[in-house]
Amino acid sequence: MGKAQERTRRQILSAFLDLLGEKPYDMISVSEISAASVITRSTFYRYFSDKKSLLMAEIEDTVQRHTPDQPLLVQFVEYVESYWTVLRNLTPTRQSRSDLHEILNQILWELIQRRVVAGSKNDPVIETIQQSHNKDVMISAIEGMLMGILERYVVEGTAKIDHKQLEAAILEINSLFKQKQS
Known part of the structure; x- marks a missing residue:
């Protein structure tokens, strides 16, 4: 280009x-x-x-530009904290909930899958997925967990996210994966 x-x-x-x-x-x-x-x-x-491909490109570009070498869960926290005003506007107003939910799931799934294929080091979540016999299912589980966290804030109509609560939850999840690696 x-x-x-x-x-x-x-x-x-x-x-x-x-x-x-x-x-x-x-x-x-x-x-x-x-x-x-x-x-x-x-x-x-x-x-x-279409607008969906634009949304996907924006999220991918933003994540790669701002936190390219961070572990997945750290990257997720930083992205949500930095772009919360935008993310909360991804909540559909009426009819499009299933479409948008599917788009966000697809974006997260692809971001995680790329890391698994690339062999990200020093990331216990990605290392656990790489060791799994069911990588696609594990990717879906992690993607669903991250979507659940994001949706919780959206459903609550939160103007701001609780940074300490989000970071604490992510640290707890990350420690579960680190324990598995030991």
Whole structure:
């Protein structure tokens, strides 16, 4: 991808992130994203097949840009803390709950799976999955656990997350995996 194309892609991602900070995901249209990006709808579709692929790209880019070498659970905490205003707007307002839930599950599953394939070191969760005979099921279990934590905050309508509570829970989970490694 050339510099101009990367700049346009970043422009779209940035506009989308700004819009997500203002209103719920299912209330944002491709037309709004295009207008906020100062591009045409056809340009949007040259970079992303739909709004779902844009969401996936934004989460993947953000995670890799901000916490690329951290263990999975640390990365999750840092991401949730840094992007809570955006994450809480991923809560659907009406009809799209199942779609959005499925998208977020898919994104988390793929992020975990990539780490398992890449062989992340010094990450007890990933090492446990790598040693499992049922890697896909283990990935799904971890992904479900992380979604459950995120959903708890969303369901409570929390304006801010309780950082100490989240970190304590993640440390407890992490220690369970460390004990298994010993």
